[in-house]
Amino acid sequence: MNWWRTDETHDPARTSWVASAQGHADFPIQNLPYGLFSREGEEEPRLGVAIGEAVLDLRACCEAGLLEAAGADACRAADANRLLALPVERRRALRRRISTLLSDPGWRGTVEGLLRDRAGCTVHVPARIGDYTDFYVGIHHATNVGRQFRPDTPLLPNYKYVPIAYHGRASSIRASGVPVRRPSGQRKPPDADEPVFGPTQRLDYELELGVWIGEGNALGTAIPITGAADHVAGFCLLNDWSARDFQAWEYQPLGPFLAKNFHSTISPWIVTAEALAPFRIAQAPRPQGDPSPLPYLWSEEDQAHGALSLVLEASLSTARMRREGVAPFRLSRGQAAAMYWTVNQMVTHHASNGCNLNPGDLLGTGTISAPGREGCGSLLELSEGGKRPLSLPTGETRAFVEDGDEISFRATAMAEGFVSIGFGECRAMVLAASS
Structure with a gap:
Protein backbone atom coordinates (compact mmCIF):
# COMPACT_ATOMS: atom_id res chain seq x y z
CA MET A 1 0.00 0.00 0.00
CA ASN A 2 2.82 2.41 0.94
CA TRP A 3 0.38 5.27 1.59
CA TRP A 4 2.81 6.91 4.01
CA ARG A 5 5.83 6.82 1.65
CA THR A 6 7.39 10.07 0.43
CA ASP A 7 8.83 10.85 -2.98
CA GLU A 8 10.51 13.70 -4.85
CA THR A 9 7.40 15.91 -4.56
CA HIS A 10 8.03 16.16 -0.80
CA ASP A 11 11.71 17.08 -1.14
CA PRO A 12 12.32 20.08 1.16
CA ALA A 13 14.90 21.36 -1.34
CA ARG A 14 12.32 21.54 -4.14
CA THR A 15 11.26 25.09 -4.93
CA SER A 16 8.80 26.64 -7.34
CA TRP A 17 9.37 29.33 -9.93
CA VAL A 18 6.09 30.82 -8.61
CA ALA A 19 7.58 33.47 -6.35
CA SER A 20 4.72 33.58 -3.82
CA ALA A 21 5.10 29.86 -3.13
CA GLN A 22 8.47 30.32 -1.44
CA GLY A 23 7.97 30.03 2.31
CA HIS A 24 4.19 30.14 1.93
CA ALA A 25 2.52 29.04 5.18
CA ASP A 26 -0.16 26.95 3.45
CA PHE A 27 0.60 26.29 -0.19
CA PRO A 28 4.30 25.75 -0.99
CA ILE A 29 5.27 23.44 -3.85
CA GLN A 30 5.15 20.49 -1.41
CA ASN A 31 1.38 20.81 -0.94
CA LEU A 32 -0.51 21.26 -4.25
CA PRO A 33 -4.12 20.95 -3.00
CA TYR A 34 -7.06 20.75 -5.40
CA GLY A 35 -9.96 23.17 -5.39
CA LEU A 36 -12.85 24.47 -7.47
CA PHE A 37 -12.70 28.14 -8.42
CA SER A 38 -14.28 30.70 -10.67
CA ARG A 39 -13.52 34.24 -11.77
CA GLU A 40 -15.93 37.04 -12.46
CA GLY A 41 -17.76 36.50 -15.71
CA GLU A 42 -17.12 32.76 -15.87
CA GLU A 43 -20.26 30.64 -16.12
CA GLU A 44 -18.79 27.37 -14.83
CA PRO A 45 -16.26 26.77 -12.05
CA ARG A 46 -13.13 24.85 -12.91
CA LEU A 47 -10.56 22.78 -11.05
CA GLY A 48 -7.31 24.29 -9.93
CA VAL A 49 -4.29 23.72 -7.72
CA ALA A 50 -3.29 26.26 -5.09
CA ILE A 51 0.36 27.33 -5.31
CA GLY A 52 1.37 30.27 -3.14
CA GLU A 53 -1.02 33.13 -3.84
CA ALA A 54 -1.95 31.71 -7.25
CA VAL A 55 -4.15 28.98 -8.69
CA LEU A 56 -3.03 26.75 -11.54
CA ASP A 57 -5.98 26.35 -13.92
CA LEU A 58 -6.15 22.60 -14.60
CA ARG A 59 -8.63 22.85 -17.45
CA ALA A 60 -6.32 25.30 -19.18
CA CYS A 61 -3.45 22.87 -18.60
CA CYS A 62 -5.48 20.13 -20.28
CA GLU A 63 -6.30 22.36 -23.22
CA ALA A 64 -2.57 23.07 -23.58
CA GLY A 65 -1.86 19.32 -23.66
CA LEU A 66 0.13 19.35 -20.42
CA LEU A 67 -1.73 16.62 -18.50
CA GLU A 68 -2.70 14.07 -21.12
CA ALA A 69 -1.00 11.11 -19.43
CA ALA A 70 -1.98 12.02 -15.90
CA GLY A 71 -5.72 12.28 -15.46
CA ALA A 72 -6.59 14.96 -17.99
CA ASP A 73 -10.22 13.88 -18.31
CA ALA A 74 -10.76 14.26 -14.58
CA CYS A 75 -9.08 17.67 -14.57
CA ARG A 76 -11.42 19.01 -17.27
CA ALA A 77 -14.49 18.37 -15.11
CA ALA A 78 -16.52 21.03 -13.29
CA ASP A 79 -16.01 19.35 -9.91
CA ALA A 80 -13.44 17.13 -8.23
CA ASN A 81 -15.41 13.87 -8.09
CA ARG A 82 -13.73 12.19 -11.05
CA LEU A 83 -10.36 13.39 -9.84
CA LEU A 84 -10.99 11.96 -6.37
CA ALA A 85 -12.06 8.67 -7.96
CA LEU A 86 -8.72 8.16 -9.71
CA PRO A 87 -6.78 5.09 -8.55
CA VAL A 88 -3.98 5.91 -6.15
CA GLU A 89 -1.18 5.46 -8.68
CA ARG A 90 -2.87 7.80 -11.18
CA ARG A 91 -3.34 10.40 -8.43
CA ARG A 92 0.35 10.13 -7.63
CA ALA A 93 1.29 10.47 -11.29
CA LEU A 94 -0.86 13.58 -11.61
CA ARG A 95 0.74 15.09 -8.51
CA ARG A 96 4.23 14.41 -9.86
CA ARG A 97 3.35 16.00 -13.18
CA ILE A 98 1.91 19.16 -11.59
CA SER A 99 4.89 19.39 -9.26
CA THR A 100 7.25 19.23 -12.24
CA LEU A 101 5.32 21.91 -14.15
CA LEU A 102 5.52 24.28 -11.18
CA SER A 103 9.09 23.56 -10.09
CA ASP A 104 11.06 23.07 -13.31
CA PRO A 105 12.02 26.53 -14.68
CA GLY A 106 11.92 25.04 -18.15
CA TRP A 107 8.13 24.93 -17.97
CA ARG A 108 7.70 28.51 -16.76
CA GLY A 109 7.15 30.05 -20.17
CA THR A 110 4.42 27.53 -20.96
CA VAL A 111 2.67 27.42 -17.59
CA GLU A 112 2.92 30.95 -16.19
CA GLY A 113 0.02 32.18 -18.32
CA LEU A 114 -2.19 29.44 -16.87
CA LEU A 115 -1.89 30.80 -13.33
CA ARG A 116 -4.72 32.86 -11.85
CA ASP A 117 -4.52 35.32 -8.98
CA ARG A 118 -6.11 33.53 -6.03
CA ALA A 119 -7.30 36.82 -4.54
CA GLY A 120 -9.42 37.40 -7.63
CA CYS A 121 -11.07 33.98 -7.50
CA THR A 122 -14.16 32.70 -5.76
CA VAL A 123 -13.69 29.24 -4.28
CA HIS A 124 -16.48 26.70 -4.04
CA VAL A 125 -17.21 23.37 -2.37
CA PRO A 126 -14.83 21.30 -4.49
CA ALA A 127 -16.94 18.18 -5.05
CA ARG A 128 -20.54 17.05 -5.34
CA ILE A 129 -20.99 15.60 -1.87
CA GLY A 130 -23.35 12.67 -2.15
CA ASP A 131 -23.28 11.77 1.53
Whole structure:
Protein backbone atom coordinates (compact mmCIF):
# COMPACT_ATOMS: atom_id res chain seq x y z
CA MET A 1 0.00 0.00 0.00
CA ASN A 2 2.82 2.41 0.94
CA TRP A 3 0.38 5.27 1.59
CA TRP A 4 2.81 6.91 4.01
CA ARG A 5 5.83 6.82 1.65
CA THR A 6 7.39 10.07 0.43
CA ASP A 7 8.83 10.85 -2.98
CA GLU A 8 10.51 13.70 -4.85
CA THR A 9 7.40 15.91 -4.56
CA HIS A 10 8.03 16.16 -0.80
CA ASP A 11 11.71 17.08 -1.14
CA PRO A 12 12.32 20.08 1.16
CA ALA A 13 14.90 21.36 -1.34
CA ARG A 14 12.32 21.54 -4.14
CA THR A 15 11.26 25.09 -4.93
CA SER A 16 8.80 26.64 -7.34
CA TRP A 17 9.37 29.33 -9.93
CA VAL A 18 6.09 30.82 -8.61
CA ALA A 19 7.58 33.47 -6.35
CA SER A 20 4.72 33.58 -3.82
CA ALA A 21 5.10 29.86 -3.13
CA GLN A 22 8.47 30.32 -1.44
CA GLY A 23 7.97 30.03 2.31
CA HIS A 24 4.19 30.14 1.93
CA ALA A 25 2.52 29.04 5.18
CA ASP A 26 -0.16 26.95 3.45
CA PHE A 27 0.60 26.29 -0.19
CA PRO A 28 4.30 25.75 -0.99
CA ILE A 29 5.27 23.44 -3.85
CA GLN A 30 5.15 20.49 -1.41
CA ASN A 31 1.38 20.81 -0.94
CA LEU A 32 -0.51 21.26 -4.25
CA PRO A 33 -4.12 20.95 -3.00
CA TYR A 34 -7.06 20.75 -5.40
CA GLY A 35 -9.96 23.17 -5.39
CA LEU A 36 -12.85 24.47 -7.47
CA PHE A 37 -12.70 28.14 -8.42
CA SER A 38 -14.28 30.70 -10.67
CA ARG A 39 -13.52 34.24 -11.77
CA GLU A 40 -15.93 37.04 -12.46
CA GLY A 41 -17.76 36.50 -15.71
CA GLU A 42 -17.12 32.76 -15.87
CA GLU A 43 -20.26 30.64 -16.12
CA GLU A 44 -18.79 27.37 -14.83
CA PRO A 45 -16.26 26.77 -12.05
CA ARG A 46 -13.13 24.85 -12.91
CA LEU A 47 -10.56 22.78 -11.05
CA GLY A 48 -7.31 24.29 -9.93
CA VAL A 49 -4.29 23.72 -7.72
CA ALA A 50 -3.29 26.26 -5.09
CA ILE A 51 0.36 27.33 -5.31
CA GLY A 52 1.37 30.27 -3.14
CA GLU A 53 -1.02 33.13 -3.84
CA ALA A 54 -1.95 31.71 -7.25
CA VAL A 55 -4.15 28.98 -8.69
CA LEU A 56 -3.03 26.75 -11.54
CA ASP A 57 -5.98 26.35 -13.92
CA LEU A 58 -6.15 22.60 -14.60
CA ARG A 59 -8.63 22.85 -17.45
CA ALA A 60 -6.32 25.30 -19.18
CA CYS A 61 -3.45 22.87 -18.60
CA CYS A 62 -5.48 20.13 -20.28
CA GLU A 63 -6.30 22.36 -23.22
CA ALA A 64 -2.57 23.07 -23.58
CA GLY A 65 -1.86 19.32 -23.66
CA LEU A 66 0.13 19.35 -20.42
CA LEU A 67 -1.73 16.62 -18.50
CA GLU A 68 -2.70 14.07 -21.12
CA ALA A 69 -1.00 11.11 -19.43
CA ALA A 70 -1.98 12.02 -15.90
CA GLY A 71 -5.72 12.28 -15.46
CA ALA A 72 -6.59 14.96 -17.99
CA ASP A 73 -10.22 13.88 -18.31
CA ALA A 74 -10.76 14.26 -14.58
CA CYS A 75 -9.08 17.67 -14.57
CA ARG A 76 -11.42 19.01 -17.27
CA ALA A 77 -14.49 18.37 -15.11
CA ALA A 78 -16.52 21.03 -13.29
CA ASP A 79 -16.01 19.35 -9.91
CA ALA A 80 -13.44 17.13 -8.23
CA ASN A 81 -15.41 13.87 -8.09
CA ARG A 82 -13.73 12.19 -11.05
CA LEU A 83 -10.36 13.39 -9.84
CA LEU A 84 -10.99 11.96 -6.37
CA ALA A 85 -12.06 8.67 -7.96
CA LEU A 86 -8.72 8.16 -9.71
CA PRO A 87 -6.78 5.09 -8.55
CA VAL A 88 -3.98 5.91 -6.15
CA GLU A 89 -1.18 5.46 -8.68
CA ARG A 90 -2.87 7.80 -11.18
CA ARG A 91 -3.34 10.40 -8.43
CA ARG A 92 0.35 10.13 -7.63
CA ALA A 93 1.29 10.47 -11.29
CA LEU A 94 -0.86 13.58 -11.61
CA ARG A 95 0.74 15.09 -8.51
CA ARG A 96 4.23 14.41 -9.86
CA ARG A 97 3.35 16.00 -13.18
CA ILE A 98 1.91 19.16 -11.59
CA SER A 99 4.89 19.39 -9.26
CA THR A 100 7.25 19.23 -12.24
CA LEU A 101 5.32 21.91 -14.15
CA LEU A 102 5.52 24.28 -11.18
CA SER A 103 9.09 23.56 -10.09
CA ASP A 104 11.06 23.07 -13.31
CA PRO A 105 12.02 26.53 -14.68
CA GLY A 106 11.92 25.04 -18.15
CA TRP A 107 8.13 24.93 -17.97
CA ARG A 108 7.70 28.51 -16.76
CA GLY A 109 7.15 30.05 -20.17
CA THR A 110 4.42 27.53 -20.96
CA VAL A 111 2.67 27.42 -17.59
CA GLU A 112 2.92 30.95 -16.19
CA GLY A 113 0.02 32.18 -18.32
CA LEU A 114 -2.19 29.44 -16.87
CA LEU A 115 -1.89 30.80 -13.33
CA ARG A 116 -4.72 32.86 -11.85
CA ASP A 117 -4.52 35.32 -8.98
CA ARG A 118 -6.11 33.53 -6.03
CA ALA A 119 -7.30 36.82 -4.54
CA GLY A 120 -9.42 37.40 -7.63
CA CYS A 121 -11.07 33.98 -7.50
CA THR A 122 -14.16 32.70 -5.76
CA VAL A 123 -13.69 29.24 -4.28
CA HIS A 124 -16.48 26.70 -4.04
CA VAL A 125 -17.21 23.37 -2.37
CA PRO A 126 -14.83 21.30 -4.49
CA ALA A 127 -16.94 18.18 -5.05
CA ARG A 128 -20.54 17.05 -5.34
CA ILE A 129 -20.99 15.60 -1.87
CA GLY A 130 -23.35 12.67 -2.15
CA ASP A 131 -23.28 11.77 1.53
CA TYR A 132 -21.85 13.25 4.70
CA THR A 133 -21.11 11.26 7.85
CA ASP A 134 -19.96 12.80 11.11
CA PHE A 135 -17.92 10.66 13.48
CA TYR A 136 -17.14 11.20 17.16
CA VAL A 137 -13.50 10.09 17.40
CA GLY A 138 -12.21 12.98 19.54
CA ILE A 139 -12.09 11.22 22.89
CA HIS A 140 -11.19 14.34 24.88
CA HIS A 141 -14.21 16.16 23.47
CA ALA A 142 -16.44 13.16 24.14
CA THR A 143 -15.14 12.98 27.71
CA ASN A 144 -15.45 16.73 28.36
CA VAL A 145 -19.02 16.84 27.08
CA GLY A 146 -20.04 13.56 28.67
CA ARG A 147 -18.79 14.73 32.03
CA GLN A 148 -21.26 17.62 31.94
CA PHE A 149 -24.15 15.15 31.81
CA ARG A 150 -22.67 12.01 33.41
CA PRO A 151 -19.89 13.09 35.81
CA ASP A 152 -19.12 9.55 36.94
CA THR A 153 -19.33 7.83 33.53
CA PRO A 154 -18.66 10.43 30.80
CA LEU A 155 -18.08 7.83 28.09
CA LEU A 156 -20.75 5.28 27.27
CA PRO A 157 -19.60 1.62 27.14
CA ASN A 158 -19.56 1.39 23.34
CA TYR A 159 -17.20 4.34 22.76
CA LYS A 160 -13.96 2.35 23.02
CA TYR A 161 -15.24 -0.50 20.88
CA VAL A 162 -16.93 1.20 17.94
CA PRO A 163 -16.22 4.43 16.00
CA ILE A 164 -19.45 6.30 16.77
CA ALA A 165 -21.04 8.29 13.91
CA TYR A 166 -24.29 9.62 12.48
CA HIS A 167 -25.36 10.67 8.99
CA GLY A 168 -25.48 14.44 8.48
CA ARG A 169 -26.86 16.72 5.81
CA ALA A 170 -24.70 17.10 2.69
CA SER A 171 -26.83 19.79 1.04
CA SER A 172 -26.03 22.44 3.65
CA ILE A 173 -22.23 22.17 3.48
CA ARG A 174 -20.68 25.42 2.29
CA ALA A 175 -17.16 26.67 1.52
CA SER A 176 -15.19 28.98 3.77
CA GLY A 177 -16.44 32.56 3.72
CA VAL A 178 -20.15 31.82 3.27
CA PRO A 179 -22.05 33.31 6.26
CA VAL A 180 -24.03 31.14 8.65
CA ARG A 181 -27.62 32.11 9.37
CA ARG A 182 -28.51 31.52 13.04
CA PRO A 183 -31.02 28.65 12.96
CA SER A 184 -34.42 28.50 14.59
CA GLY A 185 -35.89 25.40 16.13
CA GLN A 186 -37.33 23.85 19.24
CA ARG A 187 -35.62 24.11 22.61
CA LYS A 188 -36.83 23.49 26.13
CA PRO A 189 -35.68 26.10 28.67
CA PRO A 190 -34.68 24.50 31.99
CA ASP A 191 -37.44 26.29 33.90
CA ALA A 192 -40.22 25.67 31.35
CA ASP A 193 -42.79 22.90 31.22
CA GLU A 194 -43.03 22.97 27.42
CA PRO A 195 -40.61 23.69 24.56
CA VAL A 196 -40.50 26.97 22.67
CA PHE A 197 -39.64 27.71 19.05
CA GLY A 198 -37.13 30.39 18.10
CA PRO A 199 -33.47 31.18 17.36
CA THR A 200 -30.88 29.06 19.12
CA GLN A 201 -29.45 30.60 22.27
CA ARG A 202 -26.45 28.26 22.37
CA LEU A 203 -24.82 28.32 18.93
CA ASP A 204 -21.45 26.59 18.91
CA TYR A 205 -18.64 25.62 16.56
CA GLU A 206 -16.90 22.24 16.31
CA LEU A 207 -13.27 21.95 15.24
CA GLU A 208 -13.01 18.93 12.96
CA LEU A 209 -11.13 17.41 10.06
CA GLY A 210 -13.02 16.46 6.94
CA VAL A 211 -12.04 13.32 5.03
CA TRP A 212 -12.70 13.17 1.27
CA ILE A 213 -13.47 9.69 -0.03
CA GLY A 214 -11.72 8.63 -3.22
CA GLU A 215 -12.43 5.27 -4.82
CA GLY A 216 -15.68 3.81 -3.56
CA ASN A 217 -16.83 0.28 -2.85
CA ALA A 218 -19.74 -1.70 -4.24
CA LEU A 219 -22.87 -2.03 -2.14
CA GLY A 220 -22.65 -5.17 -0.05
CA THR A 221 -18.84 -5.28 0.03
CA ALA A 222 -16.63 -4.25 2.93
CA ILE A 223 -13.38 -2.27 2.94
CA PRO A 224 -10.66 -4.11 4.89
CA ILE A 225 -8.52 -2.08 7.25
CA THR A 226 -5.45 -3.02 5.19
CA GLY A 227 -6.95 -1.35 2.11
CA ALA A 228 -8.78 1.57 3.69
CA ALA A 229 -6.08 4.14 2.87
CA ASP A 230 -6.65 3.58 -0.86
CA HIS A 231 -10.16 4.99 -0.40
CA VAL A 232 -9.01 8.24 1.28
CA ALA A 233 -8.24 10.94 -1.30
CA GLY A 234 -7.72 14.00 0.87
CA PHE A 235 -8.57 16.19 3.82
CA CYS A 236 -10.02 19.56 4.70
CA LEU A 237 -11.04 21.50 7.80
CA LEU A 238 -14.64 21.22 8.91
CA ASN A 239 -16.75 23.35 11.24
CA ASP A 240 -19.88 21.35 12.04
CA TRP A 241 -21.92 24.19 13.54
CA SER A 242 -24.17 23.06 16.39
CA ALA A 243 -27.23 24.43 18.16
CA ARG A 244 -26.62 22.94 21.58
CA ASP A 245 -30.04 23.79 23.02
CA PHE A 246 -31.84 22.16 20.09
CA GLN A 247 -29.58 19.13 20.39
CA ALA A 248 -30.28 18.66 24.11
CA TRP A 249 -34.04 18.58 23.41
CA GLU A 250 -34.15 16.50 20.23
CA TYR A 251 -31.25 14.04 20.29
CA GLN A 252 -33.04 11.21 22.12
CA PRO A 253 -33.80 8.66 20.83
CA LEU A 254 -32.40 9.12 17.30
CA GLY A 255 -29.57 11.64 17.63
CA PRO A 256 -28.88 15.10 16.12
CA PHE A 257 -31.28 16.59 13.59
CA LEU A 258 -32.04 20.33 13.34
CA ALA A 259 -29.22 21.01 15.77
CA LYS A 260 -26.71 20.05 13.08
CA ASN A 261 -28.18 20.13 9.60
CA PHE A 262 -28.50 23.90 9.07
CA HIS A 263 -24.89 24.61 7.99
CA SER A 264 -21.42 23.07 7.97
CA THR A 265 -18.35 25.04 6.81
CA ILE A 266 -15.34 23.47 5.09
CA SER A 267 -12.01 24.78 3.93
CA PRO A 268 -12.25 24.68 0.12
CA TRP A 269 -8.89 23.09 -0.73
CA ILE A 270 -8.49 19.31 -0.80
CA VAL A 271 -5.12 18.61 0.81
CA THR A 272 -4.34 15.25 -0.75
CA ALA A 273 -3.46 12.11 1.13
CA GLU A 274 -0.26 12.06 -0.91
CA ALA A 275 0.74 15.55 0.27
CA LEU A 276 0.30 14.43 3.89
CA ALA A 277 2.53 11.37 3.57
CA PRO A 278 5.47 12.98 5.44
CA PHE A 279 3.19 13.87 8.34
CA ARG A 280 2.00 10.36 9.11
CA ILE A 281 2.82 9.29 12.65
CA ALA A 282 2.02 6.38 14.92
CA GLN A 283 -1.37 6.23 16.54
CA ALA A 284 -1.06 6.92 20.27
CA PRO A 285 -1.23 3.72 22.33
CA ARG A 286 -4.51 3.20 24.10
CA PRO A 287 -4.48 3.84 27.84
CA GLN A 288 -3.86 0.81 30.01
CA GLY A 289 -7.09 -1.04 30.59
CA ASP A 290 -8.78 0.09 27.36
CA PRO A 291 -9.99 -2.74 25.13
CA SER A 292 -8.12 -3.51 21.93
CA PRO A 293 -10.02 -2.80 18.71
CA LEU A 294 -11.86 -5.78 17.30
CA PRO A 295 -9.81 -7.64 14.67
CA TYR A 296 -11.55 -6.05 11.66
CA LEU A 297 -10.39 -2.63 12.92
CA TRP A 298 -6.81 -3.62 13.71
CA SER A 299 -3.77 -3.28 11.47
CA GLU A 300 -0.17 -2.94 12.61
CA GLU A 301 0.50 -0.78 9.57
CA ASP A 302 -2.37 1.54 10.43
CA GLN A 303 -1.25 1.78 14.06
CA ALA A 304 2.27 2.67 12.89
CA HIS A 305 1.23 5.36 10.38
CA GLY A 306 -2.48 6.10 10.87
CA ALA A 307 -2.30 9.36 12.83
CA LEU A 308 -1.51 12.83 11.47
CA SER A 309 0.98 15.38 12.80
CA LEU A 310 -1.36 18.36 12.47
CA VAL A 311 -1.70 21.42 14.69
CA LEU A 312 -5.29 22.69 14.73
CA GLU A 313 -6.31 26.19 15.80
CA ALA A 314 -9.66 27.92 16.30
CA SER A 315 -10.06 31.70 16.56
CA LEU A 316 -12.88 34.15 17.23
CA SER A 317 -13.35 37.69 15.91
CA THR A 318 -16.31 39.71 17.18
CA ALA A 319 -17.85 42.64 15.33
CA ARG A 320 -16.38 44.98 17.94
CA MET A 321 -12.91 43.46 17.57
CA ARG A 322 -13.01 44.05 13.83
CA ARG A 323 -14.20 47.65 14.27
CA GLU A 324 -11.41 48.38 16.75
CA GLY A 325 -8.72 46.59 14.76
CA VAL A 326 -8.17 43.93 17.42
CA ALA A 327 -6.62 40.71 16.15
CA PRO A 328 -8.73 37.53 16.30
CA PHE A 329 -8.68 35.80 19.68
CA ARG A 330 -7.28 32.28 19.66
CA LEU A 331 -9.76 29.96 21.31
CA SER A 332 -7.81 26.72 21.16
CA ARG A 333 -4.74 24.96 19.82
CA GLY A 334 -4.20 21.23 19.77
CA GLN A 335 -2.99 18.17 17.91
CA ALA A 336 -5.07 16.07 15.53
CA ALA A 337 -3.19 13.07 16.92
CA ALA A 338 -5.56 13.24 19.90
CA MET A 339 -8.11 11.26 17.85
CA TYR A 340 -8.99 7.93 19.49
CA TRP A 341 -9.70 6.18 16.19
CA THR A 342 -7.72 6.53 12.97
CA VAL A 343 -9.17 7.69 9.66
CA ASN A 344 -8.65 4.21 8.22
CA GLN A 345 -10.63 2.72 11.10
CA MET A 346 -13.42 5.20 10.39
CA VAL A 347 -13.54 4.19 6.73
CA THR A 348 -13.38 0.46 7.49
CA HIS A 349 -16.13 0.62 10.08
CA HIS A 350 -18.34 2.74 7.81
CA ALA A 351 -18.24 0.07 5.11
CA SER A 352 -18.12 -2.96 7.40
CA ASN A 353 -21.85 -3.63 6.96
CA GLY A 354 -21.62 -3.32 3.18
CA CYS A 355 -22.44 0.40 3.02
CA ASN A 356 -21.21 1.78 -0.30
CA LEU A 357 -18.98 4.85 -0.13
CA ASN A 358 -18.66 6.99 -3.25
CA PRO A 359 -16.06 9.43 -4.60
CA GLY A 360 -16.77 12.85 -3.11
CA ASP A 361 -18.41 11.58 0.05
CA LEU A 362 -17.27 13.51 3.10
CA LEU A 363 -16.55 12.13 6.56
CA GLY A 364 -16.13 14.39 9.59
CA THR A 365 -13.95 13.27 12.46
CA GLY A 366 -16.14 14.89 15.08
CA THR A 367 -14.78 17.58 17.36
CA ILE A 368 -11.05 17.19 17.96
CA SER A 369 -10.05 18.38 21.41
CA ALA A 370 -6.58 17.98 22.86
CA PRO A 371 -5.90 17.42 26.57
CA GLY A 372 -6.21 20.53 28.70
CA ARG A 373 -8.41 23.60 28.45
CA GLU A 374 -6.28 25.20 25.71
CA GLY A 375 -7.05 22.27 23.43
CA CYS A 376 -10.84 22.31 23.68
CA GLY A 377 -12.45 22.26 20.23
CA SER A 378 -15.81 23.84 21.11
CA LEU A 379 -17.29 26.57 23.28
CA LEU A 380 -19.43 23.98 25.03
CA GLU A 381 -16.20 22.69 26.53
CA LEU A 382 -14.41 26.01 26.96
CA SER A 383 -17.32 27.64 28.79
CA GLU A 384 -18.27 24.43 30.61
CA GLY A 385 -21.75 24.50 29.21
CA GLY A 386 -22.05 28.27 29.60
CA LYS A 387 -21.00 28.36 33.26
CA ARG A 388 -17.58 29.96 32.62
CA PRO A 389 -17.80 32.52 29.77
CA LEU A 390 -14.54 33.46 28.06
CA SER A 391 -13.12 36.96 28.53
CA LEU A 392 -12.02 38.62 25.28
CA PRO A 393 -9.41 41.40 24.80
CA THR A 394 -12.17 43.98 24.25
CA GLY A 395 -13.82 43.21 27.60
CA GLU A 396 -16.57 41.21 25.90
CA THR A 397 -17.44 37.71 27.08
CA ARG A 398 -18.61 34.65 25.21
CA ALA A 399 -20.28 31.48 26.43
CA PHE A 400 -21.58 30.68 22.95
CA VAL A 401 -21.31 32.25 19.49
CA GLU A 402 -23.22 35.51 19.00
CA ASP A 403 -24.45 37.27 15.87
CA GLY A 404 -21.62 39.08 14.09
CA ASP A 405 -18.98 36.69 15.45
CA GLU A 406 -16.62 35.10 12.96
CA ILE A 407 -15.08 31.71 13.70
CA SER A 408 -11.99 30.62 11.77
CA PHE A 409 -9.93 27.43 11.79
CA ARG A 410 -6.42 26.77 10.55
CA ALA A 411 -4.27 23.63 10.41
CA THR A 412 -0.56 23.12 9.84
CA ALA A 413 1.15 19.81 9.11
CA MET A 414 4.67 19.69 10.53
CA ALA A 415 7.43 17.08 10.61
CA GLU A 416 11.18 17.34 11.12
CA GLY A 417 13.06 17.41 7.83
CA PHE A 418 10.05 18.41 5.72
CA VAL A 419 8.42 21.66 4.62
CA SER A 420 5.28 22.44 6.61
CA ILE A 421 2.02 22.73 4.69
CA GLY A 422 -1.37 24.16 5.60
CA PHE A 423 -5.03 23.76 4.76
CA GLY A 424 -6.03 27.35 4.09
CA GLU A 425 -8.79 28.97 6.06
CA CYS A 426 -12.12 27.59 7.24
CA ARG A 427 -14.05 30.72 8.18
CA ALA A 428 -17.64 31.89 8.53
CA MET A 429 -19.51 34.77 10.16
CA VAL A 430 -22.80 34.31 11.98
CA LEU A 431 -25.80 36.33 10.78
CA ALA A 432 -28.95 36.99 12.79
CA ALA A 433 -31.82 34.54 12.46
CA SER A 434 -34.37 35.16 9.74
CA SER A 435 -37.40 37.09 10.97
